[in-house]
Amino acid sequence: MQVAARGPAALTSGRQRPCRPACAGLWPAPTGLSARCRATAEVEADSAVAGWEEREERGTRFVAGPAFYRPESCAGRDLAVLAAALQRKRTGRLRVLDVMAASGMRGARYLLQADADEVWCNDLAPDAAMHSTMTYNLCTAAAAHAEAANAAPGTDPAAANSHASNASTNGGSSDHSAGSSAAGGGPVAADGPAGAEGAAARRQAAAAWEARARVVRLEGLTRDVCEWDFPPLPPASPDPEAGVKAETIASSGTLGAQPSDEGAGTSQPTSSSPGASAEGRTEERPGPEGSAQAGPGPGSSAGDAAAPVRRVRITHADANRLLTNCFMREDYYDLVDVDSFGSETQFLPAAIDAVRFGGLLYLTSTDGFTSSGKRPERALAAYGCYPRATPWANEQGLRMLIGAAVREAAARGVVLRPVFSLYSYHGPVFRVMLRATSSAEWESRHYGFLGHCFVHGDNYTLGWRSLAGAVCRCDSRGKLRKSEEEPQQAPADASASAVEGSAATEPEPSASPDEVKAPGPSGAPTPTSTPAPTPLVVAGPMWTGPLHDAAELRAMAAEAERRGWTGTGLPKSAEPGGNRAKSSRNSRPLQELLQLLIEEADPRLAPGFISVDDSLSRRLARPPPRDALIEALREEGFAAARCHLESRAIRTNACMEDVLTVAEQRLGIKRRR
Numbered sequence: 001m002q003v004a005a006r007g008p009a010a011l012t013s014g015r016q017r018p019c020r021p022a023c024a025g026l027w028p029a030p031t032g033l034s035a036r037c038r039a040t041a042e043v044e045a046d047s048a049v050a051g052w053e054e055r056e057e058r059g060t061r062f063v064a065g066p067a068f069y070r071p072e073s074c075a076g077r078d079l080a081v082l083a084a085a086l087q088r089k090r091t092g093r094l095r096v097l098d099v100m101a102a103s104g105m106r107g108a109r110y111l112l113q114a115d116a117d118e119v120w121c122n123d124l125a126p127d128a129a130m131h132s133t134m135t136y137n138l139c140t141a142a143a144a145h146a147e148a149a150n151a152a153p154g155t156d157p158a159a160a161n162s163h164a165s166n167a168s169t170n171g172g173s174s175d176h177s178a179g180s181s182a183a184g185g186g187p188v189a190a191d192g193p194a195g196a197e198g199a200a201a202r203r204q205a206a207a208a209w210e211a212r213a214r215v216v217r218l219e220g221l222t223r224d225v226c227e228w229d230f231p232p233l234p235p236a237s238p239d240p241e242a243g244v245k246a247e248t249i250a251s252s253g254t255l256g257a258q259p260s261d262e263g264a265g266t267s268q269p270t271s272s273s274p275g276a277s278a279e280g281r282t283e284e285r286p287g288p289e290g291s292a293q294a295g296p297g298p299g300s301s302a303g304d305a306a307a308p309v310r311r312v313r314i315t316h317a318d319a320n321r322l323l324t325n326c327f328m329r330e331d332y333y334d335l336v337d338v339d340s341f342g343s344e345t346q347f348l349p350a351a352i353d354a355v356r357f358g359g360l361l362y363l364t365s366t367d368g369f370t371s372s373g374k375r376p377e378r379a380l381a382a383y384g385c386y387p388r389a390t391p392w393a394n395e396q397g398l399r400m401l402i403g404a405a406v407r408e409a410a411a412r413g414v415v416l417r418p419v420f421s422l423y424s425y426h427g428p429v430f431r432v433m434l435r436a437t438s439s440a441e442w443e444s445r446h447y448g449f450l451g452h453c454f455v456h457g458d459n460y461t462l463g464w465r466s467l468a469g470a471v472c473r474c475d476s477r478g479k480l481r482k483s484e485e486e487p488q489q490a491p492a493d494a495s496a497s498a499v500e501g502s503a504a505t506e507p508e509p510s511a512s513p514d515e516v517k518a519p520g521p522s523g524a525p526t527p528t529s530t531p532a533p534t535p536l537v538v539a540g541p542m543w544t545g546p547l548h549d550a551a552e553l554r555a556m557a558a559e560a561e562r563r564g565w566t567g568t569g570l571p572k573s574a575e576p577g578g579n580r581a582k583s584s585r586n587s588r589p590l591q592e593l594l595q596l597l598i599e600e601a602d603p604r605l606a607p608g609f610i611s612v613d614d615s616l617s618r619r620l621a622r623p624p625p626r627d628a629l630i631e632a633l634r635e636e637g638f639a640a641a642r643c644h645l646e647s648r649a650i651r652t653n654a655c656m657e658d659v660l661t662v663a664e665q666r667l668g669i670k671r672r673r
C-alpha cells in the first residue's frame with residue numbers, strides 16, 4: 001500500500017477504496033509474458049510470498065511476512081494477553097493501541113484471546129508487504145472469531161484461528177460461550193494448501209481484505225487509517241474470579257473506576273455520564289472522534305449492550321505522532337502497547353497520555369547495554385537514572401524503565417504501578433505492564449536508589465536524604481548473630497525489624513523516603529574497633545518498589561490455568577531451546593514462569609538478588625542448593641524466593657551475614673575464611 005502523506009484533512013467518513021491494487025504481488029505470476037518478464041515476475045512473486053508460510057503461537061495462526069517476529073517473546077505476549085483479558089472481564093471493554101505492531105500477530109492475539117473490541121495496530125514501516133501482513137493477521141483473526149461465533153453458537157469463536165486444544169502448543173482460547181448474531185464476512189483464513197500454494201492463497205486473502213478496507217483520515221493525523229468493522233462480540237460474561245479480583249484491586253486503590261461512562265470507541269465524542277468515578281479518567285477523557293462519521297465505533301461500557309461493531313485499524317505512522325494524535329482527539333485506550341527496539345523512553349510521555357485511567361501500559365526496552373551500567377551517561381539522558389555495574393544489572397534494567405515511566409507519569413498526575421515485570425535473556429528484553437490511575441500523590445517512596453557492597457555482597461535501598469550515609473555495615477547487623485547474643489525468635493515478618501541491606505524492606509506506607517534508613521547498625525552498637533565502613537556502589541534514581549502485583553499475577557495464573565495454557569506456547573520445532581524437556585532461560589513453561597513471578601511478588605522482599613554461583617560461592621565452601629537455602633531462610637523467619645532473572649539466584653530480605661549463617665547452621669556449609 002502506498003500510504004500517501006497528505007496534509008491534515010478533515011475526517012472522511014466511510015470512504016471505500018482499496019488500500020492497494022488487489023492484484024499486486026500475486027502468485028503464480030500471470031501468464032502471457034515473455035520468458036524474461038515471466039522469470040522476473042516469478043522471482044518477484046517468490047519474494048512476494050516469502051514469509052507467508054503459516055506460523056503458530058499459543059494456538060494463534062499468523063504469518064510473519066517481512067516483519068520482525070521473535071518466538072522467544074511468546075511469554076511476554078502470553079502475559080500481556082492474560083492481563084488484557086482480565087481487563088476486559090472487569091470493565092466489559094478492551095480497546096488496544098499497539099503502536100509498534102510489526103506483523104500484527106500480537107494484535108491478532110488480543111482480538112482472539114483477550115476479546116478486544118478494537119485493535120489498532122501501527123508500524124512505522126510503510127511498505128506494502130508489511131501492510132499486507134498486518135492486514136491478513138488482524139482481519140483473519142477478527143473474521144474467524146466472528147464466523148465461528150456465528151456458525152456454532154455456544155462454541156468458542158477463538159477456535160476458528162486458535163487451536164483450542166492443540167497439545168503441542170497449549171493454545172487454549174478466550175472464554176466466549178455465546179455466539180454472535182452476525183458473520184464477519186469476507187475472505188477467510190487460508191488454511192488449506194501448504195508451501196508456496198498456501199502462502200499464495202494467504203497472500204490473496206490479504207489482498208482481498210485490503211480491497212475491503214475503509215480508508216479514513218483522522219483529524220490531525222496525516223496518514224491514512226485503514227479500518228474494518230466486524231460484528232461485535234457478545235457482552236462480557238460475568239466472571240466471579242475477575243469480580244473478586246476487581247474488588248481486591250479497587251480496595252487497594254490501584255484500579256481506577258470500573259465501568260466507564262463512555263462508549264469506548266463510539267463514533268461521536270460523548271460526555272461523561274453521572275456516576276463515573278473521578279479517578280476513571282472517563283470524565284476528562286471522553287470518547288474518541290475520528291472515525292466519528294464512519295459509523296458506530298467498537299467497544300462498550302460495562303453494563304452497556306453489546307457494542308455496535310468490533311474494529312480493526314492499521315496505520316503506518318510514527319508512534320509518537322499517533323499516540324499524541326489519540327490524546328489530542330481525547331481518544332484513550334484500555335491498553336497501550338509500545339514494543340520498541342532499544343530504549344523507548346522517548347515514547348513515554350505520549351504513551352502515558354494515550355492510556356485510559358484504570359487502563360494498562362505495556363512497555364518494552366531492549367537497551368541491555370545501558371541497563372548494565374556500561375553507558376551511564378546515556379541512561380541518564382534516557383531514563384534519568386545513573387546505573388552501575390552491579391550483580392543485579394538486569395533487574396536494574398527493569399527498575400530504570402519502571403522508574404522513568406512512573407516519574408514521567410507523576411509529572412502528569414498519573415500514577416503507574418507494575419502489574420508484572422519480565423526480563424528475558426534473549427535480547428535482552430525488559431518488559432513492564434503498568435496500570436495507570438489518576439492521582440496527584442505518586443509513590444515517591446518507591447523512587448530512590450539502590451546500593452551494593454562489593455565487599456560483603458549486600459544490597460541496600462536508599463532514600464534521597466540517606467545518600468550521604470551510603471556505606472555498608474554488614475558486619476554489625478546480622479539479625480541471627482544478634483539473636484545469638486540475645487536469644488529470641490526471629491520475627492515471622494522479618495520486614496518488621498529488618499531495615500537495611502538485603503534486609504532493607506519497604507518502609508511503612510506512611511513513611512517518607514527519608515524514613516528509609518541509611519545503612520547503619522540494626523541495634524547492636526558498632527564496635528569501636530570496626531574498620532571504616534565500605535562505601536556502596538549507588539545507582540538511581542529508579543523504581544525501588546515491588547516488581548509485580550501479586551494479586552494480579554494470581555488472577556492471571558488462574559486465567560491461564562482455566563484456558564489450559566501450559567508450556568511455552570510454541571510448536572516444538574519453534575521452541576528456542578529446541579526439544580529440550582527442561583526449561584531454559586530462553587523458554588520457561590508459562591505456569592512455571594507465573595509461579596516464579598508470584599513468588600517474587602512478596603512485598604517483603606528487598607530489591608536485588610543474590611547469585612548462588614557468584615556471591616554465595618565466593619563466601620561459602622561450596623554453593624548451597626538454591627531451594628534448600630530458600631527453605632531454610634523461610635524457616636528462620638525471613639522472606640525468600642527464587643528469581644526469574646537468574647535461575648541460580650535467591651531473593652531475600654536477609655542480609656548476607658544472615659544468609660551465610662543460615663547456610664552454615666542449617667545446611668552445614670562452612671564459610672570460606
Ligand SMILES: C[S@@+](CC[C@H](N)C(=O)[O-])C[C@H]1O[C@@H](n2cnc3c(N)ncnc32)[C@H](O)[C@@H]1O
Binds near residue numbers: 069070073101106125
Ligand atoms: C520489536 S518490533 C515489534 C514486534 C511486535 N510487537 C511483536 O510482538 O511481534 C518493533 C517494531 O517497531 C517499529 N518501529 C520502530 N520505530 C517506530 C516508530 N517510531 N513508530 C512506529 N513504529 C516503529 C519497527 O518497524 C518494528 O516493526
